[in-house]
Amino acid sequence: MVSVHAYEKSEEVAHSVGKYILEKQNEALARGERFNVAISGGSLVKVLYKSLVATPEIAADVKWAHWHVYFCDERIVALEDEDSNYGAFKKHVLDPLLEHQGALGPTMYTINESLVGLGENDRIANEYETLLPPQFDLILLGCGPDGHTCSLFPGDAHRYLLDEKDKRVAWCHDSPKPPSDRITFTLPVLQAARNLGFVAEGASKQPILKRIFENQDLTLPCALVNHLCSTKVAWFVDSSAVQGIDVSTSKF
Numbered sequence: 001m002v003s004v005h006a007y008e009k010s011e012e013v014a015h016s017v018g019k020y021i022l023e024k025q026n027e028a029l030a031r032g033e034r035f036n037v038a039i040s041g042g043s044l045v046k047v048l049y050k051s052l053v054a055t056p057e058i059a060a061d062v063k064w065a066h067w068h069v070y071f072c073d074e075r076i077v078a079l080e081d082e083d084s085n086y087g088a089f090k091k092h093v094l095d096p097l098l099e100h101q102g103a104l105g106p107t108m109y110t111i112n113e114s115l116v117g118l119g120e121n122d123r124i125a126n127e128y129e130t131l132l133p134p135q136f137d138l139i140l141l142g143c144g145p146d147g148h149t150c151s152l153f154p155g156d157a158h159r160y161l162l163d164e165k166d167k168r169v170a171w172c173h174d175s176p177k178p179p180s181d182r183i184t185f186t187l188p189v190l191q192a193a194r195n196l197g198f199v200a201e202g203a204s205k206q207p208i209l210k211r212i213f214e215n216q217d218l219t220l221p222c223a224l225v226n227h228l229c230s231t232k233v234a235w236f237v238d239s240s241a242v243q244g245i246d247v248s249t250s251k252f
């Protein structure tokens with residue numbers, strides 16, 4: 001069964017996500033030296049700042065030096081471009097971390113920037129795939145208003161991404177959410193992960209969460225992840241995102 005954690009306020013969501021990440025970090029470090037974690041772009045990076053950097057009792061227990069951080073999806077742009085997911089994570093988490101705590105940062109895995117703009121998008125995806133560990137300890141996901149997660153979009157035009165069974169990282173072209181060229185984890189990577197955490201906040205997410213949780217519309221990538229990964233999946237939401245929705249998850 002998928003678990004859903006709903007809170008009144010955004011601060012409570014961030015706090016709960018932070019505790020969840022620490023739990024998965026500690027489980028991973030009890031098994032070995034590394035915490036292999038993958039993150040998404042969008043609003044998630046600000047939640048990560050709030051929980052992992054700006055909340056002292058959580059920040060104190062983050063063992064950054066053991067973190068190996070990958071991107072569930074990345075826009076094919078230069079790393080300093082404002083659309084880069086790495087760039088957003090650097091701005092919102094890595095830079096403040098260094099500035100405020102002087103902490104030793106995580107090991108970061110970025111796309112090969114030297115290939116950007118050269119028409120080598122498949123190669124960027126293939127090279128990124130070679131960096132991935134066999135299994136992630138935790139993958140942190142967002143949920144788009146159309147039900148996409150990572151850069152796995154619903155609809156026939158992007159079916160090739162959901163159908164991908166061999167490649168672990170694929171080139172997403174003609175993304176409905178700009179910029180148009182991206183790389184994305186495919187479903188086999190999500191299915192192999194030990195834990196998957198979704199974060200979705202705000203009233204704008206309510207209509208899609210209704211389709212995901214009440215209609216279990218499996219044409220939506222987020223619903224498909226619930227269906228395929230079930231007990232490994234936890235959702236962190238605020239009350240406006242799930243207003244009027246039955247989030248009982250026994251069906252997943």
Ligand SMILES: O=C(O)[C@H](O)[C@@H](O)[C@H](O)[C@H](O)COP(=O)(O)O
Pocket residue numbers: 040041042043044072073074075085141142143144145148149150151177
């Ligand atoms: O790089 C991206 O575009 C993301 O990884 C994408 O999958 C994101 O997580 C969702 O679009 C939700 O984004 P918001 O949380 O900003 O709505």
